Amino acid sequence: MTKKKILIVEDEESLLKLESILLTSRGYEVVGATDGVAALEQVGLTRPDLVILDIMLPEIDGFEVCRRIKQNPETAHTPVVMLTAKKSEQDCARGMAAGASAYVTKPFKSAKIIEIIQDLLSP
Known part of the structure; x- marks a missing residue:
């Protein structure tokens, strides 16, 4: 069985x-990226099975990523888990509206x- 690939996007090393x-x-x-631009490049290059995404990132924020x-038909099926310090209901609603799975x-x-992760990656 091949390993599931996860992209972690986090600007704090x-x-x-x-x-x-x-x-x-x-x-x-695991593949890592430290900003929004690198995250989008990695999604295109490595085709991760799941993305763990911070919101407060340099360049492009997590909501936009x-x-x-x-929006990309080739990656639209990829589950995105937003992992962030932003705790407000508005932020959570924005994340879900952007397409986050969690x-x-x-x-x-x-x-x-x-x-x-296990729930989102189970067949």
């Missing part, structure tokens, strides 16, 4: 490393993220 370790230890292949992923606020519990 320490969090990107932490999330990468968490997911690789669970058997996922999610919208662009969902919206999780920081700080987060590792078990919750793993559960969401």
